[in-house]
Amino acid sequence: MVKPTDRSSEGGPRVSRRGLLRGSAASGAAAFGNFAAGAAEAQQSQETGSTAPTVTFSINGSERTATLDARTTLLDYLREDLDLTGTKVGCNHAQCGACTVLIDGTRVNSCLTLMATLDGAEITTIEGLDSEGDLHPMQQAFIDNDGFQCGYCTPGQIMSAIGCVREGHAGSAPEIREYMSGNLCRCGAYKGIVAAVEQARDQVEEAG
């Protein structure tokens, strides 16, 4: 599994930060969904010992504050509370990469990321990539190169591919293959995925 966590390696302005500045003024409402509803009860439960931390973070440029069961993962929060179902669940064990999102510009498996750890974080999901209907270059590259079949791993592949380029690990096809191997594609679209990363690499690097 290749998922570097060194956030100092990125350079230049980041799409997610610009998104945060754009969206933060209009939001700020607390999010109480299914997890949050259960959280109040869970908090009182001596037996489970769970607590309900309050965290403030941004998702796709929109700032949110939520009080959540401490066990809530980013993946489940996105999908079940916010209906941001573009991020997929494939294993819940950080083994497949289908749930990859960007946190502060770095690719992370959201299934093993607890919301309680995300105070102040900027989260970008697949839904936050395109701007006003225009596809991100990496999204277009996946279409052009048929970098998917069923499409289920695709959001994770695309988020991971952007992270991979930003890390500077997309220099050659062998390097892309190595650094994209944390994202499984059971349909076997690997050749198209590598071609897509190569196609979009320069544009992603320029965008930072």
Added chain:
Amino acid sequence: MTIGNPINRIDGKLKVTGSARYAADFAVGTPLYAELVTSTIGLGRVTGVDDSAARRVPGVREVYSHANPLPVDAADFFGMGGRAQQSWQPFAEPDVRFNGEIVGLVVADTLIAAREAARSMRLDYETQEPAAVFGAEGLEPEELPDRGLSAGDIEAAMQAATQSVDETYRTSANTHNAMELFATTAQWSGDELTVYVPSQWVEGFAAGIAEELGIDRSRVRVVSPYVGGGFGGKGSLFTWTSIIAAAARDLGRPVKLYVTREQGFTTASYRAETEQDFRLGAGEGGRFTGFEHTGREISSRADTYVVNGSENTSRMYHADAVRTGVTCVHADRQTPGFMRAPPETPYFFALESGVDELAWKLGMDPVELRRVNDIDREPVNGVPYTSRSLMECYDAAADRFGWSDYEQRVGSRTDGDWLVGWGCATATYPTLMAPCSVRLHLDATGTARVWVASHDVGTGAYTVLAQATAQALGIPVENVSIELGDSRLPPGTIAGGSISTASNVSVIEIAARQIHDKLGTTAETMNPEEAFANYGQRAIEEYAEWIPPAASRKQARTLYNGKVAIVGGPEEDYTAFAFGAEFAEVRVHKYTREVRVPRLIGAFAAGRIMNEKTARSQYLGGMIWGLGHALLEKTEVDPRNGKIVNANIAEYLVPVNADVQELEAILIPETDEKVNPAGVKGIGEIGIVGTAAAIANAVYHATGIRVRHTPIHVEDLLPQA
């Protein structure tokens, strides 16, 4: 020309933006969440259920088990013409038939509470020792004499051989592991039920759910417009689907279930392990004399399910005499089911390894041995192929691969510390078809809509059906929209057996002809505005059916009764297969014995290709599956307790990006006007067939070690002492 054009997938934008809704992505208000509880023993019965801790978890609504069951009957088993993945319902009785069987269900307000409660369930068991794997005591072999083939005198033919192979080959159990977790969301509105479940067969699921819940089929709607990988694993009704629907009815709320990755290994189907005895004789010049191929396949205690791949291996080459047979070996396991090229993947590993072994014994180039035995009539019934381009595939792939430099000598190639080997094998898949209907709408703006309860499991069906519609009507492909994956649509085909394109395109062409007949147009002359003005209407909607000519009346009726009938492949008066040839280069490290596959090149001929881009992806994906079958994939069953010990996607190894290096699929043009009106052969499965044998044959070339089982691991290649 629209057909064949490598246009981008028309559903591509939905998929790259995360907007395509898979089963677990549909919002149903505020659902309750379910979590399965599975058995921790391999055989026995539940003697006590202590759900008190589970019920104390805040937010838990209900706990079901055999002590508190749901009213669900078992639908008939798919393998016996029904719809369900197995013949019995979980926790209807206290019996535990295999390790990891569903024994309970927890429903709670939140996903977290459901998970916690499921893990708080305490079950007492009376445990028996299971017979779960080949070699265990207590297996029940069931010979299936009706499934065997016989032509000519096999013993005389074998005696006439100057060289022969007589070996046993083994393939491992495999698990589909589509990236999408199995999931089910059930929502009632009065007595109308909607079920969101990943399905390769929405009509069969709907009919099966109705059967299991005892309600009318018209009350059940199954929705599955996008499927996160099928591979056969979503082709028959899951055991839990009706249970979730029953729980939703019981609790008066929508219920949503994610089956965990681990549970997916035991609660859904799988490819069972096989043992195959294979004999092949050759006379002067390499012409085959006798062919004998018999298999033993694991199944559950209750269900008889075999894939019986020698029905097809026996039809690949010349033989003076043929004998095949199959035995179902009942074990304490879940019922197996389809998995990509179900019969061919295991059985062609044996056939194509065996042919290679014979080539070495004869001192013949393995490509030439296949050429000597190329045929235009299959040897069992003596009927002709509708088309057969096997050697064209061999020649094209061999040329691209550089096979003319092949030297049939172990160790003939090295590169530093790497032993290099080359191998090849035949790929094939029968051309199958099924009854199919369609509703086709065309309006005066030249916009067409297509409705059919068929599926796109990643194959590209949305795209190629749009191309077929555009071509048949004579309109731009951008003007066509396609709706699939909903049991309320006109009856379509199961997404299995590589039947979808042939069947759906055939019926679309009929519907388009009906529209042309009314409008007095052809595809070449279509001017929608003018045509509709002359016709005096703004739109036409036509319904059409296509029944494959080989289908019996009973098979034709399956179009409307939620059952499935697949025809084609070897029939009585013709035989229809797609063919391919695959070449592999492997490198085995001299010291670590690690195996790498730097090159994999296949050539395939499959009739009319609807879209070169999506077709190529299908072939390449299939070849990657073959790579996994050859070197990585094995569902490991602990013989002591029947437990699958690598039930996760880190330890059940599937190919990752770095496993795939040079990979190429060559599309060989082929016209087949006999096979079906569309001239289409299925391509979803052929890519996997032959790959494992090509790799095993290359491993032999590199090392001199003949591995007669899959997957081939490092420990199989340790230098012989």
